[in-house]
Amino acid sequence: MNVEHVKAQLENILDTPFRISQIPVQDWPKQIEGRTQRKRSGELADSMEEGGTINFRLSSEEGHVRVLSAESALITESERKLVVLAIDAFRSTERSLSRTVNSDDEQLAFHIRDWIEDQLRDNSILGSEPPEHLSGQTALYARKIPLLLYCEYANNNSANYNDLKKLLDSFFDVDVLLVPLLDKEWLILGPESLITTDRDDDLLEEESVEDALASLCSGLHTMMSSEWVGDYHVSSYYPMVPAQSLPSVVKKLREAINIGRMQRDGQYIHLPWQLYLDQLLAPIPLVDKLTFIEQVFKRVDPFMDAETTQTLESFFELDCNVSETAKKLFIHRNTLLYRLDKFKQETGLDVRSFNQAIHVKLALQLYKVTKRK
Incomplete structure (x- = not known):
């Protein structure tokens, strides 16, 4: 079942946030003559309410039940029935499609x-x-x-x-x-x-x-x-x-x-x-990333504009080659040198120096990630 699609459709219809999670199968109630009871024989129930959360069964896999969950207070009884019917309809459609898989x-x-x-x-x-x-x-x-x-x-x-x-x-x-x-x-x-x-x-x-x-x-x-x-x-x-x-x-x-x-x-x-x-930097804790950025730029947020960021990224991408970077950016060589000198004046960092270029490259990469968090 395309669970993300089911989730998006229900959120759009009910204007209620849902989340996808898993529950151990032994904790899920059974369906007995239209009522739900725990640890009895019979089919798995379609929904379960517990601890202020209502869970709707999406699919059953080995050892657990995949569920769509929402806050109970946000779902009325009629909406609860609607969600069960909608999930059952999606499930029926999927079974129908699976029977057409014949190639x-x-x-x-x-x-x-x-x-x-x-x-x-x-x-x-x-x-x-x-x-x-x-x-x-x-x-x-x-x-x-x-x-x-x-x-x-x-x-x-x-x-x-x-x-x-x-x-x-x-x-x-x-x-x-x-x-x-x-x-x-x-x-x-x-x-x-x-x-x-x-x-x-x-x-x-x-x-x-x-x-x-x-x-x-x-x-x-x-x-x-x-x-x-x-x-x-x-x-x-x-x-x-x-x-x-x-x-x-x-x-x-x-x-x-x-x-x-x-x-x-x-x-x-x-x-x-x-x-x-990128793989090396990804596991670094956020606090350590921010500390490194602050050590390099002397502040946590260097406030770099888009032009400066693009210039530095292109410069590093082309192995710090001034001529090739100027060509890629469609600017004169002297314009590029002016931008690099301006960055040096503002930060004290000269990216034409190998050691300082490494620090700026790492800090810039970490800054882009932390800025989106």
Whole structure:
């Protein structure tokens, strides 16, 4: 069930905030002749009120019940019945749709998704071979390029498997394996030829695998943004054999997109090898981040305007090269030098000095993160 979609729809209808959580299955009441009783045989009840909170059952999984919760005081009895009916309708629709999953590709995709999620839930089995029912799938034993597509759809719309599969097959001009993961997440497995076909030897020498993957992600993002309405984030990893390492690669790609969305506002391509510094800084406690910013800039909030921030980011991105930075910003070299000198006068920091540039780079990156919190 697309629980985020259910939550958004109910919040819009009832103008009441909901949250998604889990409750141990042994704590959930049973349905007996229309009444709820604990620890009895029978089907699970549709809702439960406890401690000022009303919980609505979304789905039942091994060991727990996934619920949609709201404050009891905000939900009338008639609204409670409406929520139960709405969730039941969503559940019925999902069952109806699941019966239409009859293509071999789609059935395989759901089996792969279950294998990935099972391994990611239990780190003790992470890296183990695919289950027996997948062992005969040759697609899992050939080298593939993994791409993770995170979709922030407009108007709470979601992608249809068949429509997205056709779009991707047409874009890549090959048959790709498409796997729906979590809500808004799609895993794409394409042949290694996506970054090797139609490239001469000279180009292969000049362009690294990382550059080729970055170009592939950029093209995919551009296509998705133009074909469908919404914001799309893309990540990729080196060619690999899915049967050997797919779950762990998916974990890396998820981490890259999560960190990129959090720390690189306005960027949509998030590649793991470009985020080493971000991954290193992410776990640092907020108080330590603020302390470092204050030590570098002599105050917690340096009040940098957009022009200064853009200038510094471009300067660091281009390895502190004055000429290349001026070209990228479409300004004269002397204008760039003036901006850098002005920053030095205001902060006492000269970013043309290696040691001071490192401090400013780190402080700027931390400042951008703390500013959004």
